[in-house]
Amino acid sequence: TETGLQPETLPADPAPVAPMRDLMSKFDGLIAERQALLDSGVTDPFAIVMDKVRSPTEAVIKGKDTILLGTYNYMGMTFDPDVLAAGEAALAQFGSGTNGSRMLNGTFRDHMAVEQALRDFYGMSGAIVFSTGYMANLGMISTLAAKGEYVILDADSHASIYDGCAQGNAEIVRFRHNSVEDLDKRLGRLPKEPGKLVVLEGVYSMLGDVAPLKEMVAVAKAHGAMVLSDEAHSMGFYGPNGRGVYEAQGLDGQVDFVIGTFSKSVGTVGGFCVSDHPKFEAIRLACRPYIFTASLPPSVVATAATSIRKLMTAREKRERLWANARALHGGLTQLGFRLGTATPESAIVAVILSDQEQAVAMWQALLDSGVYVNMARPPATPAGTFLLRCSLCAEHSSEQIERVLGLFAAAGRAVGVIG
Numbered sequence: 001t002e003t004g005l006q007p008e009t010l011p012a013d014p015a016p017v018a019p020m021r022d023l024m025s026k027f028d029g030l031i032a033e034r035q036a037l038l039d040s041g042v043t044d045p046f047a048i049v050m051d052k053v054r055s056p057t058e059a060v061i062k063g064k065d066t067i068l069l070g071t072y073n074y075m076g077m078t079f080d081p082d083v084l085a086a087g088e089a090a091l092a093q094f095g096s097g098t099n100g101s102r103m104l105n106g107t108f109r110d111h112m113a114v115e116q117a118l119r120d121f122y123g124m125s126g127a128i129v130f131s132t133g134y135m136a137n138l139g140m141i142s143t144l145a146a147k148g149e150y151v152i153l154d155a156d157s158h159a160s161i162y163d164g165c166a167q168g169n170a171e172i173v174r175f176r177h178n179s180v181e182d183l184d185k186r187l188g189r190l191p192k193e194p195g196k197l198v199v200l201e202g203v204y205s206m207l208g209d210v211a212p213l214k215e216m217v218a219v220a221k222a223h224g225a226m227v228l229s230d231e232a233h234s235m236g237f238y239g240p241n242g243r244g245v246y247e248a249q250g251l252d253g254q255v256d257f258v259i260g261t262f263s264k265s266v267g268t269v270g271g272f273c274v275s276d277h278p279k280f281e282a283i284r285l286a287c288r289p290y291i292f293t294a295s296l297p298p299s300v301v302a303t304a305a306t307s308i309r310k311l312m313t314a315r316e317k318r319e320r321l322w323a324n325a326r327a328l329h330g331g332l333t334q335l336g337f338r339l340g341t342a343t344p345e346s347a348i349v350a351v352i353l354s355d356q357e358q359a360v361a362m363w364q365a366l367l368d369s370g371v372y373v374n375m376a377r378p379p380a381t382p383a384g385t386f387l388l389r390c391s392l393c394a395e396h397s398s399e400q401i402e403r404v405l406g407l408f409a410a411a412g413r414a415v416g417v418i419g
């Protein structure tokens with residue numbers, strides 16, 4: 001026979017078939033927890049549907065006009081007429097999808113155009129676009145740091161950074177969130193010879209706090225490490241050219257790799273890495289999450305290219321976004337809410353609540369009164385905290401911010417979060 005087994009060598013009395021193990025039973029705890037939440041009568045915070053989206057700041061949820069205060073649409077580009085026109089033209093000219101990898105048939109005119117827009121935006125020689133920001137981190141981290149080398153990351157890093165570490169073969173070392181001292185200490189304990197990649201984020205998305213990148217990059221360099229900074233939550237509104245926290249802290253030219261996404265300020269979907277490294281293009285030949293997946297649809301890269309070019313000169317939007325962040329942060333502080341940062345450091349304002357029950361009650365009260373915020377809970381949040389995460393948009397009007405503050409005051413008093 002093909003297997004080389006002769007019928008007479010098979011056991012006469014085969015062992016009984018093993019019982020089927022239900023691999024889904026490991027989720028029983030999660031299913032029960034979610035059911036208990038729903039049984040308490042609240043809307044499922046993780047199953048919201050936008051029936052209509054009227055603008056970057058307004059949608060219809062369950063038939064109700066709702067102010068969006070929990071999206072990453074920082075610069076309000078999703079309804080920009082030039083962005084929409086670019087997407088529509090590309091859709092008509094190039095069709096709805098690429099049907100292939102960037103490596104083979106999946107590179108169209110606008111994939112080249114968006115990479116050029118990124119080179120221009122960041123003033124760097126290299127740009128590689130991935131299908132999402134998640135995949136950019138997954139691909140870059142797992143490809144840059146190989147077996148016997150080290151990735152050193154902040155303990156509060158985004159899941160895509162952790163998953164990039166898990167996908168690769170390097171040794172992983174964590175340091176205490178935003179602690180320059182701990183970073184220095186951990187790097188100091190590593191052997192001198194192997195390659196090292198320190199992974200940082202400009203803005204940490206749960207609390208909205210900014211990293212001391214200047215000190216951290218200096219420490220990394222002193223230990224011979226290369227640096228990757230994820231600037232997902234800063235693109236468009238930090239630094240003279242909107243490049244991110246690293247630019248705002250005077251580090252242009254000192255960060256080896258910058259990761260970003262199209263899903264926040266750019267207003268569509270996709271991810272990227274930019275770098276000045278002379279050998280950067282080699283990533284395209286070795287990076288599995290770049291190679292073994294389909295490229296972004298032509299309409300998506302066309303909207304991204306147009307949006308990125310507009311972000312280069314979006315001074316007014318930047319100013320409005322910062323004014324909105326200050327107004328919301330100041331108003332919530334005055335009302336007595338406990339926030340993730342003492343001052344407005346980013347476009348994220350996190351309201352810290354004592355437990356899941358309080359967080360869900362507050363979230364529900366806000367939704368019922370017409371404002372949507374993100375509910376965030378462990379394991380996404382640091383130190384087991386429950387958060388209502390507000391993120392601002394340049395297109396929020398002062399009237400909307402005022403209205404939101406009034407609704408927070410009412411909900412906070414009803415739920416007993418504030419006096």
Ligand code: PMP
Nearest residue numbers: 132133134158205232261263270
């Ligand atoms: N990095 C950070 C810091 C993020 O917060 C996110 C998404 N929230 C990503 C990467 C992934 O981006 P994308 O949505 O493009 O996958």
